[in-house]
Amino acid sequence: MEAIQFLITPFLGCVVLILIHAYFGIHILERGVIFLDLSLAQVIAVGIAASCFLGDDPSTRLYLAVVFAVLGACVLTFSRQIARHINIEAFIGVLYVFSFALSLLLLDKSAHGTEEFKSIMNGNILWMTWGDLAKATIVYAAVGGLHILFWKKFLGLSYGNGGGLFWEFLFFLSFAFVLVSSVQIAGILQVFSFLVIPALIGRLYTKDPVKILIKGWGIGLLVCLLGVSLSYKLDLPTAPLIVASLSLIFFILLGLKAKKGTIVQIEKPRGKG
Numbered sequence: 001m002e003a004i005q006f007l008i009t010p011f012l013g014c015v016v017l018i019l020i021h022a023y024f025g026i027h028i029l030e031r032g033v034i035f036l037d038l039s040l041a042q043v044i045a046v047g048i049a050a051s052c053f054l055g056d057d058p059s060t061r062l063y064l065a066v067v068f069a070v071l072g073a074c075v076l077t078f079s080r081q082i083a084r085h086i087n088i089e090a091f092i093g094v095l096y097v098f099s100f101a102l103s104l105l106l107l108d109k110s111a112h113g114t115e116e117f118k119s120i121m122n123g124n125i126l127w128m129t130w131g132d133l134a135k136a137t138i139v140y141a142a143v144g145g146l147h148i149l150f151w152k153k154f155l156g157l158s159y160g161n162g163g164g165l166f167w168e169f170l171f172f173l174s175f176a177f178v179l180v181s182s183v184q185i186a187g188i189l190q191v192f193s194f195l196v197i198p199a200l201i202g203r204l205y206t207k208d209p210v211k212i213l214i215k216g217w218g219i220g221l222l223v224c225l226l227g228v229s230l231s232y233k234l235d236l237p238t239a240p241l242i243v244a245s246l247s248l249i250f251f252i253l254l255g256l257k258a259k260k261g262t263i264v265q266i267e268k269p270r271g272k273g
Contacts, residue, residue: 009128013133014224016136018216018217021198023213025195027157033079034089035089035093036092037175039095039099041179041192042096043095043099044065044179045103045183046099048184049102050064050106072172073172076172077172079168125190132185136181139181154171155209179191189240190243193242198217201253202214223245226245230245
């Protein structure tokens with residue numbers, strides 16, 4: 001009973017993370033910019049690293065994370081325009097390595113740089129509090145409500161011909177606000193896996209975004225339940241265990257579908273940013 005009481009909070013944290021990130025994962029896969037969230041998360045990590053450099057006051061950390069989130073959203077709003085001149089994945093890669101290098105430079109001059117680097121990459125969801133869960137749920141619910149309200153507009157950005165810079169900015173800004181919370185809770189590694197892998201699993205069976213979402217949610221939640229439990233029982237890092245388990249499930253399902261020859265073909269991205 002004591003173990004259940006301890007594990008319920010991190011598991012519920014994984015639930016809300018999967019629900020919101022699998023949704024954004026559908027958009028990211030359809031746009032063909034798989035590593036976009038890594039670069040945006042790493043831009044936000046620069047703000048977190050800067051707060052560590054300045055003394056790591058909680059209010060300063062949140063403020064700088066939000067500032068860099070908005071900055072990253074502004075840059076990525078113009079991803080379609082950037083894609084007309086250079087390969088957008090290459091640009092995203094450069095943005096990632098620049099942000100990563102800048103984070104390392106800032107953390108190198110902070111008192112607990114190594115520990116903070118591990119926290120940014122791996123998070124520590126096993127020690128998530130009810131307060132952390134409540135704050136994250138409020139942010140995710142607000143963003144989710146916005147996307148439900150303007151479902152057709154946001155879906156048109158990825159599945160249609162776009163919808164103008166305002167809607168692009170609103171999409172990336174809402175995604176950035178999600179990442180501000182997610183990176184501090186779960187770390188960049190787990191956030192990326194939650195974004196991409198459940199959506200990839202759904203894409204093995206269907207192209208319909210709603211069905212992709214349902215299948216991704218189902219598999220993701222089962223893996224999270226297993227990962228959190230094993231992490232506690234075997235005293236293993238939670239994020240790497242969940243990521244490895246989720247990846248392994250994807251590889252197994254991919255192999256089974258390939259053997260049957262029934263994988264849903266993914267269309268080549270239509271020049272979307």
